[in-house]
Amino acid sequence: MRIGFVGLGRMGMAMTARLRAAGFALTAWNRTAREVPEDLAVVDSLRELVNESDVVFSMLIDDAATMEVHETMFGGEVSGKLFVEMGTMRLDTVARLAEMANARAARFIDAPVVGTVAPALQGKLMTLVGGDADIVDMLTPMLSAFSRRIVHCGPVGAGMAMKHCVNTVMSVYFAGLAEAVGAGAAAGLSLDQMLDVVLDTPAALPALAPKVDVIKGAELPVAFSVAGACKDMRVIAASGRTNGVPMPVTESALASFTEVANNGMADRDLAVVVQRYLR
Secondary structure, three states: OOEEEEOOOHHHHHHHHHHHHOOOOEEEEOOOOOOOOOOOEEOOOHHHHHHOOOEEEEOOOOHHHHHHHHHHHOOOOOOOOEEEEOOOOOHHHHHHHHHHHHHOOOEEEEOOEEOOHHHHHHOOEEEEEEOOHHHHHHHHHHHOOOEEEEEEEEOOOHHHHHHHHHHHHHHHHHHHHHHHHHHHHHOOOOHHHHHHHHHOOOOOOOOOHHHHHHHOOOOOOOOOEHHHHHHHHHHHHHHHHHOOOOOHHHHHHHHHHHHHHHHHHOOOEHHHHHHOOOO
């Protein structure tokens, strides 16, 4: 099985490293030139990558980039090839990609992941798959290279819908925590004490403890940026509107993250949103 991988951002680099470590030979392509490990084969042409691959994974920044790349990939012969989309995007974009693949006798699944670069490098992502069961079975050895758990959520689009659920909870949680500590600070409580108490209650999600130093102001390596959170919340809110689901809490969280991004912290870890009312 020949593997192609499109998108060599931080997540793409981590996932391709795990695939190579698991013994899979693969070819990669990125929209812009970048330095890559010597053992990672990179081609200059997207069409060349598709021609040389049976399975093409893609992990791209947003819906626009994903559509542009897939239109190029589907512009040639793709009959019988499998396309695996792993980025976070709108549900109608996933549906459109599946239609494009079907029209060209190719196969398509969505397989977004839960987790950031560090879990990816450790093989501890959760992969949420939408598509036919036989494809999931075939891909399991590859997905297992970077996944601690693979969840078949249902037909095409179900994996992305599940990813939206997870990201909504996470973003709303940190936006809510920002308001909580802001109100506490205004009432005279210290940030250190508030975090200490919250961490010792059911209000502490597992994601909170690793973010404490960031919340306190440390500039650590970014796991997931404020800009990335804004992009995902815009995608999620748009999909909600398309499906007739009001999402006022998500919209409010997006406003909080957008304000932080506009204040020069777009590239910081998403947990800095908790500092919103402390400045």
